Amino acid sequence: MGAIRRSPSSEREFDVIVVGAGHAGTEAAVAAARTGASVAIITSALESIGQMSCNPAIGGVAKSTVVREVDALGGIMGRATDLAMLQFRMLNRSKGPAVWAPRAQCDRGLYRRAVRTLLETQPRLETIQGTVARLSLEGDTVTGVETIEGRRFGARTVVITTGTFLRGRIHIGTTTSVSGGRAGESATTHLAEQLENFGFVVERFKTGTPPRIDGRSVDFSSLAVQASEIDDFDYSWSHFWAEPRKTPNATRHPAQLPCWITYLEDAGKQIIQENIKLSAMYGGAIASRGPRYCPSVEDKVVKFPLAARHQIFLEPEGHDTSELYVNGLSTSLPADVQLDILHSIEGLQDVRMTRAGYAIEYDYYPPTQLDSSLQTKAVDGLFFAGQINGTTGYEEAAGQGLIAGLNAGRRAQDLEPVVLGRETSYIGVLVDDLVTRGVDEPYRLFTSRSEFRLTVRQDNALRRLSEIAQSLQLYSAAESAVAELRLENEDAALRLAREASVRPEQVNDLLAANESSPIPHSVKLIELARRPELNLADLFEVVGAEGISHDAILTAELEIKYAGYFDRERLQADKLKRLGDFRLSSEIPYDDFTSLSFEARQKLGSLKPSTLAQASRVPGVSPSDLQNLVLEVERRRENKKVVAE
The missing domain is CATH 1.10.150.570 (GidA associated domain, C-terminal subdomain)
Structure with missing residues (x-):
C-alpha cells in the first residue's frame, strides 16, 4: 500500500473517510475497516448514528435478501436488527418458501445503540462528530475533507452517504418550509454547492413521513392485532451468532410487541380531498418526484379514487416510549388537517399527535455518473452511496454502503475493485441498475428486478457470498468458523436426504397425515422430500436425524423441491457470467x-x-x-x- 498523502495542515490522516452515519455510511465504514483500511466516519451528531429516520422496520420483499447479503459480506444491519427486533413477520406466506420474505419491526433507540456498539468493535474505525463542509482535492483526486468547525482530515478515498441532507428542505402544507435534513437537524449546503461546482449533474427527489401519535390515546379495543411470529420461525437475521436466539432465561432481542391494523375510510378521504390544495405536493410547493411504491396518502386518494379504504398500521417505536408510527399515512398536509384525518380513523378518534408528518426534498446525483465500484467518474477516490444516488430504503442504502466502503478501502490500498454480478446477489442487481440504467424516480428493489430470484434468496445468502467474503478476508476467525459450520450443515442435510432410505412402516402414517400417497417399499428420503405437501424436517425426524440446524434443513429442502427451476436459472447465470468476463x-x-x-x-x-x-x-x-x-x-x-x- 502506498503512503497516505498528507493534506496541508490536516489534523489526522485516514485511508477512508465516510461522510454520514446512516445505513449507507455505517455499512461503508465497517466494510472499509474490514479490508484493513484505517477509517473515520464523520457525522454531525454521534447520538444519531444508525438513526431510523422513517419507519423503524427492516426487511420485506427483496429487501430482506439484501440484509442477509450485507451480513454475509461482514455488514452489521442484520446483527443490529437481531438485537433491536420487537416484532417479526414472515411475508409472502401464501407462496412457496423460496420467496418468503422476513420483516422486523425494531426498537428505534435499541437499533441506534446497537449500530454504534457494532461500529466501535472495529479497531481500525473511528467516529468523529462534525459537519463536512467541503472536500479537499489535488486536481481531480480527493485528498480529504474539511468540516464547518474548521477541522481538516486527510484521506486517500472519501465515501459520501449524506441521505436527504444535501440541500434538504422540509415541507408541511404550502406555508411551512424549512431547511433540514430531517426533523430537528440542519441540511448540508456547502458540500452540495461544491459538488455541483465540480460539474456533477444534480437533480431533486422527494420523500415523506407520516405523523406519530401517542399510543396512550388510542382505543385499541376496535383494532385488529398483528402479533409477532418470531417463535414460529425462530429467525435470526445474522448468520454469525454463536449462541441461539432464545435460551431458557433470555432472548437476544427485547420482548415482542404487537402492531395494530386500522383503515382510512370515507370520512378521512373526504378531508384529504377538501384540503388537497393545502398539501405541499399538490399545492405547488414541491415539484420533485417521490417514490412510486411508497406513496403519500394524498397520492392514494387522488390516484385510487375507487378504493373503498386504505390500510393503516400502527407500529410501536420502542419499549421506552408509547409513541406509535402511523404507517400508510405519509403526508405533507398542514398539521391541523393531519390531526383531523387521524381523528376520522377507527380507534384514533381521540388520539394525540406527537409529531406531524412532512415531505422532504433533497439533492441526488444521477448514478450513471458512477462506475460499478460506486466511485465517481469525475473525481478519483470519491464514492457515493445511499439516497445521494437516487434510491429509497434502509436496505438499499446499506447494500450500496457496503459496496462503496469495500471498494474505497481497496482503492486506498491500491487493490482491484469488487463488482458483484447480477447473478450473485440483489446487491449486484441494485448497483448494476443504478450505474447502467440510472433512475427517474426513487429506486426501490423488488424481486421482479432480478432475473435470478429463485436462486438468489434470503436463506442462501451465505452460500452465495461467503466464498467472496473469505477471499477478501472480510471475516474474523470466529465468523469463518460459523460460516463453514453452516455450509457443512447444508451439505450434510442434502447428503442425508440423498443417501438415507425410509421404510413404509416408518413413514406411511406421516404421509397419511399430510394427505400424501403411501409408499409400498423403501425409498430414498429425497424422493419424498420432492413432494410439495411434505417437509424435510419431518422426514428427518422419522429417521432420527439430529444435529442439523433448522436453517440448513430449509435451504436443503428448497434445493430439492425446486431443483429443476434452480438448474435453469443457474444456466442463465453462467451465461451472464461469461458476458461479464x-x-x-x-x-x-x-x-x-x-x-x-x-x-x-x-x-x-x-x-x-x-x-x-x-x-x-x-x-x-x-x-x-x-x-x-x-x-x-x-x-x-x-x-x-x-x-x-
Whole structure:
C-alpha cells in the first residue's frame, strides 16, 4: 500500500473517510475497516448514528435478501436488527418458501445503540462528530475533507452517504418550509454547492413521513392485532451468532410487541380531498418526484379514487416510549388537517399527535455518473452511496454502503475493485441498475428486478457470498468458523436426504397425515422430500436425524423441491457470467465503431460500461449492436497485438 498523502495542515490522516452515519455510511465504514483500511466516519451528531429516520422496520420483499447479503459480506444491519427486533413477520406466506420474505419491526433507540456498539468493535474505525463542509482535492483526486468547525482530515478515498441532507428542505402544507435534513437537524449546503461546482449533474427527489401519535390515546379495543411470529420461525437475521436466539432465561432481542391494523375510510378521504390544495405536493410547493411504491396518502386518494379504504398500521417505536408510527399515512398536509384525518380513523378518534408528518426534498446525483465500484467518474477516490444516488430504503442504502466502503478501502490500498454480478446477489442487481440504467424516480428493489430470484434468496445468502467474503478476508476467525459450520450443515442435510432410505412402516402414517400417497417399499428420503405437501424436517425426524440446524434443513429442502427451476436459472447465470468476463476498456472509442447504431454509440460512449454484460443492459443497445461490439473490440485488440509485435 502506498503512503497516505498528507493534506496541508490536516489534523489526522485516514485511508477512508465516510461522510454520514446512516445505513449507507455505517455499512461503508465497517466494510472499509474490514479490508484493513484505517477509517473515520464523520457525522454531525454521534447520538444519531444508525438513526431510523422513517419507519423503524427492516426487511420485506427483496429487501430482506439484501440484509442477509450485507451480513454475509461482514455488514452489521442484520446483527443490529437481531438485537433491536420487537416484532417479526414472515411475508409472502401464501407462496412457496423460496420467496418468503422476513420483516422486523425494531426498537428505534435499541437499533441506534446497537449500530454504534457494532461500529466501535472495529479497531481500525473511528467516529468523529462534525459537519463536512467541503472536500479537499489535488486536481481531480480527493485528498480529504474539511468540516464547518474548521477541522481538516486527510484521506486517500472519501465515501459520501449524506441521505436527504444535501440541500434538504422540509415541507408541511404550502406555508411551512424549512431547511433540514430531517426533523430537528440542519441540511448540508456547502458540500452540495461544491459538488455541483465540480460539474456533477444534480437533480431533486422527494420523500415523506407520516405523523406519530401517542399510543396512550388510542382505543385499541376496535383494532385488529398483528402479533409477532418470531417463535414460529425462530429467525435470526445474522448468520454469525454463536449462541441461539432464545435460551431458557433470555432472548437476544427485547420482548415482542404487537402492531395494530386500522383503515382510512370515507370520512378521512373526504378531508384529504377538501384540503388537497393545502398539501405541499399538490399545492405547488414541491415539484420533485417521490417514490412510486411508497406513496403519500394524498397520492392514494387522488390516484385510487375507487378504493373503498386504505390500510393503516400502527407500529410501536420502542419499549421506552408509547409513541406509535402511523404507517400508510405519509403526508405533507398542514398539521391541523393531519390531526383531523387521524381523528376520522377507527380507534384514533381521540388520539394525540406527537409529531406531524412532512415531505422532504433533497439533492441526488444521477448514478450513471458512477462506475460499478460506486466511485465517481469525475473525481478519483470519491464514492457515493445511499439516497445521494437516487434510491429509497434502509436496505438499499446499506447494500450500496457496503459496496462503496469495500471498494474505497481497496482503492486506498491500491487493490482491484469488487463488482458483484447480477447473478450473485440483489446487491449486484441494485448497483448494476443504478450505474447502467440510472433512475427517474426513487429506486426501490423488488424481486421482479432480478432475473435470478429463485436462486438468489434470503436463506442462501451465505452460500452465495461467503466464498467472496473469505477471499477478501472480510471475516474474523470466529465468523469463518460459523460460516463453514453452516455450509457443512447444508451439505450434510442434502447428503442425508440423498443417501438415507425410509421404510413404509416408518413413514406411511406421516404421509397419511399430510394427505400424501403411501409408499409400498423403501425409498430414498429425497424422493419424498420432492413432494410439495411434505417437509424435510419431518422426514428427518422419522429417521432420527439430529444435529442439523433448522436453517440448513430449509435451504436443503428448497434445493430439492425446486431443483429443476434452480438448474435453469443457474444456466442463465453462467451465461451472464461469461458476458461479464468479456471486459470493456474505458478507453474504447465508441464513436469510431460505425457498425454500431448511432444511439448505441452515444449511450455506450456516455456510460462506458466495464463488461459486455453491462453493455447488454444499456437502453437502446440491440443484440446486433452487441455482436458488432464484440467484433470491433476483438479487431481492435488484434490490431494492437500486431503493432506490438
